Amino acid sequence: MAVSQQYPNMNHKRKRQPDKPAQNPLQAKRIKLLETRKHLPIWPKQSAIHTALAHHDVLILSGETGSGKSTQIPQFLLDQPYCKPRKGCAGKIAVTQPRRVAAISLARRVAEEMGSPLGSASPGSRVGYSVRFDENTSPGTRIKYLTEGMLLQEILRDGALGEYGCVVVDEVHERSVNVDLLLGFLRGLVRGKRKGGLKVVVMSATAEVEALAKFFDESAGETEAMIGGEGEVPQVTDESGRDDDEVSWNGFEDPDEASQGTGAINGTHNAVASSPTQSARIYVEGRQYPVTTKYLDTPADELEEAALQRIFALHTKEPLPGDILVFLPGQDRIHSLQTLVEEFAQSLPPDIPKLQVLPLFAALPQNQQQRIFQPAPPRTRKVILSTNIAETSVTVPGVRFVVDTGLVKIKQFRTRLGLESLLVKPISRSSADQRQGRAGREAPGQCHRLYTKSAYDALESHSAPEILRCDLASALLTLKARGIADPLNFSFLTPPPLSALQKALLHLLHLSALSTTGSLTPTGRQLSRLPLTPALARVVLEAAKPSLNCLHPIIDIVAALSVENLWLNPDTEEGRERAAEARQALMSREGDHLTLLAAVRGYVAEASDRRRWAEAHMISHRAMQSVMDVRKQLLAQCQRADLFRHQDTVAAETTSSTTMELSQTEPILRSLLAGFAAHTARLCPDGSYKTFVGNQTVGIHPGSVLQGRKVEGIVFSEFVYTTRAWARNVSVVRLGWVGEVLG
Numbered sequence: 001m002a003v004s005q006q007y008p009n010m011n012h013k014r015k016r017q018p019d020k021p022a023q024n025p026l027q028a029k030r031i032k033l034l035e036t037r038k039h040l041p042i043w044p045k046q047s048a049i050h051t052a053l054a055h056h057d058v059l060i061l062s063g064e065t066g067s068g069k070s071t072q073i074p075q076f077l078l079d080q081p082y083c084k085p086r087k088g089c090a091g092k093i094a095v096t097q098p099r100r101v102a103a104i105s106l107a108r109r110v111a112e113e114m115g116s117p118l119g120s121a122s123p124g125s126r127v128g129y130s131v132r133f134d135e136n137t138s139p140g141t142r143i144k145y146l147t148e149g150m151l152l153q154e155i156l157r158d159g160a161l162g163e164y165g166c167v168v169v170d171e172v173h174e175r176s177v178n179v180d181l182l183l184g185f186l187r188g189l190v191r192g193k194r195k196g197g198l199k200v201v202v203m204s205a206t207a208e209v210e211a212l213a214k215f216f217d218e219s220a221g222e223t224e225a226m227i228g229g230e231g232e233v234p235q236v237t238d239e240s241g242r243d244d245d246e247v248s249w250n251g252f253e254d255p256d257e258a259s260q261g262t263g264a265i266n267g268t269h270n271a272v273a274s275s276p277t278q279s280a281r282i283y284v285e286g287r288q289y290p291v292t293t294k295y296l297d298t299p300a301d302e303l304e305e306a307a308l309q310r311i312f313a314l315h316t317k318e319p320l321p322g323d324i325l326v327f328l329p330g331q332d333r334i335h336s337l338q339t340l341v342e343e344f345a346q347s348l349p350p351d352i353p354k355l356q357v358l359p360l361f362a363a364l365p366q367n368q369q370q371r372i373f374q375p376a377p378p379r380t381r382k383v384i385l386s387t388n389i390a391e392t393s394v395t396v397p398g399v400r401f402v403v404d405t406g407l408v409k410i411k412q413f414r415t416r417l418g419l420e421s422l423l424v425k426p427i428s429r430s431s432a433d434q435r436q437g438r439a440g441r442e443a444p445g446q447c448h449r450l451y452t453k454s455a456y457d458a459l460e461s462h463s464a465p466e467i468l469r470c471d472l473a474s475a476l477l478t479l480k481a482r483g484i485a486d487p488l489n490f491s492f493l494t495p496p497p498l499s500a501l502q503k504a505l506l507h508l509l510h511l512s513a514l515s516t517t518g519s520l521t522p523t524g525r526q527l528s529r530l531p532l533t534p535a536l537a538r539v540v541l542e543a544a545k546p547s548l549n550c551l552h553p554i555i556d557i558v559a560a561l562s563v564e565n566l567w568l569n570p571d572t573e574e575g576r577e578r579a580a581e582a583r584q585a586l587m588s589r590e591g592d593h594l595t596l597l598a599a600v601r602g603y604v605a606e607a608s609d610r611r612r613w614a615e616a617h618m619i620s621h622r623a624m625q626s627v628m629d630v631r632k633q634l635l636a637q638c639q640r641a642d643l644f645r646h647q648d649t650v651a652a653e654t655t656s657s658t659t660m661e662l663s664q665t666e667p668i669l670r671s672l673l674a675g676f677a678a679h680t681a682r683l684c685p686d687g688s689y690k691t692f693v694g695n696q697t698v699g700i701h702p703g704s705v706l707q708g709r710k711v712e713g714i715v716f717s718e719f720v721y722t723t724r725a726w727a728r729n730v731s732v733v734r735l736g737w738v739g740e741v742l743g
């Protein structure tokens with residue numbers, strides 16, 4: 001199809017100003033990028049995509065990395081009838097991403113390609129994004145890139161997603177819990193024939209096409225609930241009648257009630273039989289530039305050493321431009337490789353270009369994450385050391401070389417023990433291909449796999465869906481809060497084991513999020529609106545009670561718990577002694593939570609040089625910056641949820657840690673107990689600790705300030721397995737308090 005046919009608005013502008021496009025930098029860039037776009041493998045597929053969606057509600061689109069799916073599909077669909085505003089539907093396009101770094105960078109790129117300002121920069125901007133704590137859209141936004149979690153949040157406000165004419169679910173192969181939940185909701189909407197119709201495009205480089213098609217097409221004689229069908233799109237209101245984004249509710253007081261109205265999603269009342277909607281499938285062949293893949297002949301003994309060697313081989317042999325993107329299994333490995341590369345770079349002769357090392361991991365503050373997209377200074381090569389957050393969807397300009405360690409760090413939840421382990425595991429072949437796909441996006445590239453070809457062949461083809469290996473409490477709360485009366489019968493693409501679902505339901509019951517009949521309580525509803533795990537959200541709610549009045553310190557503690565590696569861990573005995581000394585003033589006899597509070601308070605109180613303060617206390621300044629970010633956002637969320645109503649604000653920012661400890665220790669510890677009652681243990685005569693629930697033996701983690709101490713009872717916010725079961729982030733509690741909570 002001719003470009004003029006597809007972008008009438010664009011041509012209209014060009015006709016009016018035939019000689020002047022270069023005067024407007026946005027338009028000049030758009031015209032330049034249009035030429036690049038036309039060479040993308042997906043470009044010739046436009047009419048096939050239009051035809052498919054004209055006849056089907058669901059399109060499953062697979063294609064190679066870099067073929068143009070994430071950036072082009074929304075632009076192809078923009079002028080289609082289903083993306084026009086109409087009654088009951090604003091006709092916008094939502095494009096979901098597993099991670100915020102991808103959502104932001106894609107929105108920026110697509111805005112450039114469309115010659116539009118980004119987000120709130122102008123009321124007329126047509127492209128925006130929405131990630132946790134950062135909504136950057138305008139009244140004119142037509143295409144919105146957002147994380148899966150944010151779209152789930154929108155479902156909470158409007159179960160029919162009336163804002164959108166089309167939802168594009170990208171990178172489905174990552175199979176995060178959130179994407180699985182979204183697919184279930186979208187399936188319900190499409191099959192329930194939402195008023196005004198809804199188109200769904202499911203995309204991935206390596207989608208499990210058959211499984212997805214079966215999921216959307218299978219009728220099995222079941223009934224689908226009406227979602228905003230026949231009637232109106234469910235009202236956006238909240239109990240207090242406030243028009244507030246974060247706290248608005250879709251109008252259901254409780255799921256049982258919800259299932260009797262038109263807004264029910266999976267309820268049995270008012271359900272209508274739907275005709276099966278067959279999905280369409282399109283495969284986009286080819287990628288724009290070739291990538292040469294190299295393997296090791298023999299397995300590497302030492303991973304960082306192998307990565308270091310490869311980085312320097314590339315740096316000394318390959319001409320500029322050509323940045324290097326290295327995939328590593330976690331923040332700790334990133335930091336140690338960063339130190340090695342920076343040390344090594346010092347020894348380079350002056351005629352070799354410089355190196356700029358940039359880390360990238362989820363806990364890094366957003367502004368620091370975005371640095372990877374800036375061009376390197378002259379005569380400098382960027383080396384980006386990343387976890388798998390740069391694995392999908394992102395194009396890092398300048399990258400020609402990928403170095404892949406073949407490892408990833410994942411969380412694995414053991415349902416029976418309620419225990420989480422962080423494991424470093426080999427990636428799947430599909431992940432390896434995604435990593436490889438980050439090269440060859442602007443020019444031919446190379447991928448250096450730090451493992452052998454036979455190791456690659458032996459990898460699992462796909463990563464196991466997260467829903468099979470995570471704590472399901474958050475997922476269940478998400479479902480319950482969105483009107484799913486019976487989550488056990490929700491349409492899961494991969495149903496999790498029944499035992500895991502039951503355990504999560506029980507956990508929600510203990511948190512008072514559910515009643516004994518399984519319906520969502522007002523507390524559960526409040527928990528679902530906070531961007532925290534149900535347990536931490538419960539701690540926050542408890543702290544907001546007038547009787548405890550300790551919301552400010554609890555927010556500080558929760559923010560500090562949100563980052564990994566706040567405390568620097570020296571690897572020499574002497575360094576460790578120095579660290580212990582440096583932290584002495586912050587340590588609380590009550591345990592890690594109050595110690596974290598003292599650290600946050602000390603940092604906040606430092607007026608002159610916070611970096612120096614952090615260094616002097618052997619605290620990571622970067623981690624503390626993230627804590628400040630989360631703290632600010634949590635404060636805003638709690639304010640919006642009106643949780644400060646009963647708080648004594650004098651106690652807030654100004655109180656020093658010492659005064660705070662004396663006056664608020666008990667309320668803080670009692671608040672923690674409300675969320676972590678199941679994570680409590682008592683001291684046994686043999687000196688070990690045994691959990692109250694499950695009678696598990698648990699050790700106090702070596703990193704805890706309580707290590708080696710014998711106290712009558714402990715509460716811990718993390719239960720992890722490494723060499724054995726450890727309680728991490730531990731505080732002292734009285735047995736009487738535990739008894740009160742556990743009954």
Ligand SMILES: Nc1ncnc2c1ncn2[C@@H]1O[C@H](COP(=O)(O)OP(=O)(O)OP(=O)(O)O)[C@@H](O)[C@H]1O
Nearest residue numbers: 065066067068069070071072109393395397441442
């Ligand atoms: N920020 C950017 N800077 C430069 N080029 C970009 C940028 N984003 C996209 N591109 C170009 O557009 C091409 C298509 O990117 P797109 O993300 O749409 O592909 P994709 O098929 O979704 O790939 P993947 O599945 O690997 O994310 C890239 O290969 C690159 O050439």
